[in-house]
Amino acid sequence: MKTYFKQGSILFFFIIAVLLWLKTYSAYLIEFRLGIENGLQQFLLFLNPLSSSLFFLGIALFFKGKIQQVLLVVIQLLMSILLYANVVYYRFFDDFITIPVIMQTKTNAGQLGNSAFSLMTPYDILYFADTVLLILFLVKKWYKPSLISNRKPALIIMSAAIALFMLNLGLAEKDRPDLLTRSFDRNYLVKYLGTYNFSIYDVVQNVKSAGQRAMADTNDITEVENYIKANKVAPNPEYFGVAKGKNVIYISMESLQTFLINYELNGEEVTPFLNSLADTGEAFYFDHIYNQTGQGKTSDAEFIMDNALYPMAQGAVYVNKAQNTFQSAPAILKAKGYTSAVFHGNYKTFWNRNEMYKSMGIDRFYDAEYYSMKEEDTKNYGLKDKPFFKESMPMLEELPQPFYTRFITLSNHFPFEMDDGDTDFPPAETEDKIVNQYFQSAHYMDAALEQFFQDLKSSDLYDDTVVVLYGDHYGISENHNEAMAEIIGKEVTPFEYAQLQRVPVFIHVPGVEGGLIQSYGGQLDIRATVLHLLGLSTKEYLDFGSDLLSKEHNEIIPLRNGDFVSPDVTMIGEKMYDSQTGELVEDPDDYAHLAAKARKELEMSDQLLYKDLLRFYKPAGFESINREDYQYVKDED
Structure with a gap:
């Protein structure tokens, strides 16, 4: 050597x-x-x-x-x-x-x-x-x-x-x-x-x-447009327009997973208010909606609700693509006279919201500057849920109607620790502190939601408002599978973990009887469902949602990592599981076309997003958003 x-x-x-x-x-x-x-x-x-x-x-x-x-x-x-x-x-x-x-x-x-x-x-x-x-x-x-x-x-x-x-x-x-x-x-x-x-x-x-x-041009949008329009589904005529002209309130339920609905811990309901919505028919309850967020988590869920596009595979649209052209639900509803607003007990720069909301055409942004932010009322990433909803009501009542709004809760956030006096709900009794605390913070959020619904009824807004509650993403990650096995009473296999990715969705429509809807869906499907309830057609818009109430609803649900879920099979890491039994399927090649469809949909959405193709497309009747028209500065009294 x-x-x-x-x-x-x-x-x-x-x-x-x-x-x-x-x-x-x-x-x-x-x-x-x-x-x-x-x-x-x-x-x-x-x-x-x-x-x-x-x-x-x-x-x-x-x-x-x-x-x-x-x-x-x-x-x-x-x-x-x-x-x-x-x-x-x-x-x-x-x-x-x-x-x-x-x-x-x-x-x-x-x-x-x-x-x-x-x-x-x-x-x-x-x-x-x-x-x-x-x-x-x-x-x-x-x-x-x-x-x-x-x-x-x-x-x-x-x-x-x-x-x-x-x-x-x-x-x-x-x-x-x-x-x-x-x-x-x-x-x-x-x-x-x-x-x-x-x-x-x-x-x-x-x-x-x-x-x-930089390299994209108008020709690039043709393939995407053809694919999307070929896969559009018609709304259900029974529900189309039943909420025409109504206000809309979205509530982002931080880290809430579907397994908590109707779950009892030591004989006590964890989410008694949400259970009542699920069981009484006061709202539509969708129990097979899968979290489709990526690394942007809560901001990804917001993006999905307003645009019905897939988030980025890496990073967050709110941070990395805030300057893009979008045709969001708030922008679509402007032509119908809607005022849009977001309420959030954190500061406007968090997740770059003050920039992204300009591209979405959101008229008003009530961030932490509008709230008291007392030390005893703040936790995790901002204002606790109960004071947040309570302080938001006067601002909500002052909005011109009809309005399209979103409330972003914060209390049920990792690591789920609660302050003394916030809740008397007992923790779980596993060896995992994070999992134990999750039940307490979820119970607190549920109580805050009940309080908000009561305030809506007292303000006379309830009977004129569509309320959409959605879990934004998972709360308990795969790191806690051992404790979660105790909670759900069985081993958390890859298939069972995929089932834990379900997030609850409730849609209250005034004067319309709801009930349990067990169709398989994703978060992307909520926008089309709500717009159709409002009587607005989505056939000219380039999005990937499928009306959850439609008889033609598409039940192949791509996840952001390339896996997919359907009523027949669930693909996790290219393994195919029977969606009803959780067992590996005998002939996975029989379902290869479903995997190809899921990949194709993700690819089409990525093209729209990464190439900013919506700048080359304008649906009839849609007024493009000018970012310069929006500034989120609190007026000094």
């Missing part, structure tokens, strides 16, 4: 690289659920951190002396930070950090602290133990930089890293063909390529996305 491989710096380099490799592999095994199914996948999981460690740390070897020392520390630290950030993010979101997520962090800076800190443990310091070791070696001068004048070691190491990556990619493509082009699921990319390589892939995808809009 050449003499330059005998240098202490090279030996020390390999020690650092191996420590980073093994640390990353250990994190894969301990922190992430990547669905390893065979020996090849296990081998790739073990292999992929090695090429990344050699490649990125190898950059330091192109330099000498102090610069080499500093670069080794900086690169190793940055990779450790990236790994640990993914670990913490995954503990709640079951997902990996992307460039758009980092941009969201800028937008929401300072407001995510409580959730992040609750996900950290004292043992997490071990993720930086090798970094400390490296700094110690340098400070104590146990490591002296090489005086090699040529770059052969660096070139050989970089070549080896690239060769390992190509081997990795080749084996991954063999196990999952077209990995980089047809996977919507980041879990697959990390399983096959690793967190570091995924981050590079993510950067490339975002650069590519930025260029898509």
Whole structure:
């Protein structure tokens, strides 16, 4: 072996690289659920951190002396930070950090602290133990930089890293063909390529996305328009227009999952008010609606409700595409004389709402500046639900009618901890504190909703208002499956976890008898349902919703990660399960056309969004939104 491989710096380099490799592999095994199914996948999981460690740390070897020392520390630290950030993010979101997520962090800076800190443990310091070791070696001068004048070691190491990556990619493509082009699921990319390589892939995808809009033209919208209009369904004539001219109130029920409806904890109903809506026929109750949000969570749910388009696969539309052209429900209703408003007990910059709402054509935004925000009334991300609804009523009553509004609740947010005196509902009794607290915060939200409904009735708005309550996204992530198995009384398999992704939807229509609707649907279907109730046709609009009350309703429900749900089969990670029994189907190829349809719909929506194609399309009678017409500044009295 050449003499330059005998240098202490090279030996020390390999020690650092191996420590980073093994640390990353250990994190894969301990922190992430990547669905390893065979020996090849296990081998790739073990292999992929090695090429990344050699490649990125190898950059330091192109330099000498102090610069080499500093670069080794900086690169190793940055990779450790990236790994640990993914670990913490995954503990709640079951997902990996992307460039758009980092941009969201800028937008929401300072407001995510409580959730992040609750996900950290004292043992997490071990993720930086090798970094400390490296700094110690340098400070104590146990490591002296090489005086090699040529770059052969660096070139050989970089070549080896690239060769390992190509081997990795080749084996991954063999196990999952077209990995980089047809996977919507980041879990697959990390399983096959690793967190570091995924981050590079993510950067490339975002650069590519930025260029898509610039290259788009009017011809690009033709395929999307043809696809959407060929799949439109007619409204149910029994319900079309039964709420014509009525006010509309949407209520975003933070982190509420369907399993809580009619669930009793130690003999007590967790959500007695919502149960009454479900059981009495006072509202339509849809119990098979699946959460279709992505990384934007609550903001994604808002986006879906107003636009019936799929959110971004990476990041949030509210942050990354706020300047796009949209044909939102608030904008559509302007031609019918509607005033639109959003009520939210947090500040207007959270999730970039003050910018996104301009593109949506929302007339008024009542953010935290309009509320008292007393210390005893705030929790998590803003005002607690009960004072929020109570303080909102005077503002709601002053709105010109008819109005289209949304109320965004906050109290039932991870980590679900309640202040003393907010609720006397007991926690669950599992070994998982997060799950235990979830029942208390959900019960509190339910009581706040009941209070709001009573206030609506007292104000005479109730009989002239359509109220839509929807769960925005899951509350309990996959990290808590062991405790959830105790709650639901059976093992949380991948199929059962998909069932836990159901979110409750209630639609109260004045003078119309409701009841249980068990059609399979997604959050995208709510917009068409509500607009049809108001007597507005959606056939000219480019969206992907399907009226839940229509006899022709489409029951193939794509999820943002590329999976789908239908009454017959549910696809999770390309495995097909019988939707009624949860068992694997015998002939999954029989349902390949459903998977293709789900992918096609996601692709069509992504084209609309990433290329901003709605700027080339104007439905008859629709007045385009001018962002300059909207400013959300509180008038000083």
